[in-house]
Amino acid sequence: MRTWGRTVAVIVAVLACVAGAPAAVAVPATTRPCPPVPSVSRPPRPVPPRADPAYPAVGGATLATPGLVTPAGAAAPPPVTAASWLVADLDSGAVLGGCGPHEYATPASVQKLLLAAAMLPILDPQQVVTVTAADLDIEPGSSAVGLAEGGRYRVETLWLGLLLKSGNEAANALARLGGGPDGMPGGIRAMNDHARHLGALRTHAVTPSGLDAPGQFTSAYDLALIARACFADPAFRRYDATLRAVVPPQPALRQKAFEIQNDNQLLYRYRGALGGKTGFTDLARHTYVGAAERHGRRLVAALLGAEVTEQRAWQQGAALLDWGFALPRDASVGRLVRPGELTAPPSPAATPPALAAAGGPVDKAGHRWASPGPLLGTALVVVVVAAGVVLLAWRRAHAPVRRHR
Known part of the structure; x- marks a missing residue:
């Protein structure tokens, strides 16, 4: 029977290989508690919602920790004051490290990145508003x-502002405009729908600006996912990297034209900076997203709940980017999921869920998992043939011995 067990194991391995079934791969990583953050007087934090049990570890099991996770053997990350943070590769989607990557936090103005990700593709930049x-x-x-x-x-002026x-x-104006007949509520609903499409399952917007509100x-x-979607849009990259712009005059209102400048100091002081977003409220404290490119490699750092002691939030983001660029290109402790990967629509009723033509099995909740691959038919043939060979061998081994008379 030991031979039978080994043969079955071989069959299963062959099936997995031929069918393209995803294999569980251990990511070399080190986990430990996050460094303590400065003790300051903060407003009471709201109670976060319960995590969706259907997605226990988006991006990899290693990321499902409230502590620090870094590649094995990597240098220690810089001592930042953020309560949680993450560094990832914008192009490959590799997560290079983080502290409490999936821990709930309050966004402040970095939430405007979600507004941009949801509304930039659907609003005409030349439309006049x-x-x-309100x-x-x-x-x-x-x-x-x-x-x-x-x-x-023009909408373009609103994006720059x-x-x-x-x-x-x-x-407020952009959310109202992008919300259709429902106005701003429709815009906020679109932001939340887009967050789920991106796989940002622990994000929920209540205000388009990031101003504090219950349940936000x-x-x-999630911020890294949202930033990745933003930086994939050429219009966003152009707006976000603009250093100064002019808001046109409003003669009828006797308002003169005036200049605005970019508040993100990373653009002025960090080599290869692409942009990002700053944020602060009394509840959220300092929040920040920053991205940069060096030697053909684009990284993003997202941090939440930071305190400004020795370094401002953008400087802490810059330090995390430096740490990420110093890691090998193949360093990883997880990955950023692809847009739509977790929320693909269920297959048509006429199609068996296990063989949905749109690409892979779909569970009862409509979540699509990895596709069996185009060689599924071949895999089935391999299993049938292998099973037949094993059964024949077993029968021969256990058949009664006939003696010649």
């Missing part, structure tokens, strides 16, 4: 471009 009083209804003292009620601005100056009124969350891993 009239700013309303657009200007933002928290007093919060970041704003300086748009005027009744002013008429959003990404250079983190304008909350620009965020994200994670460092």
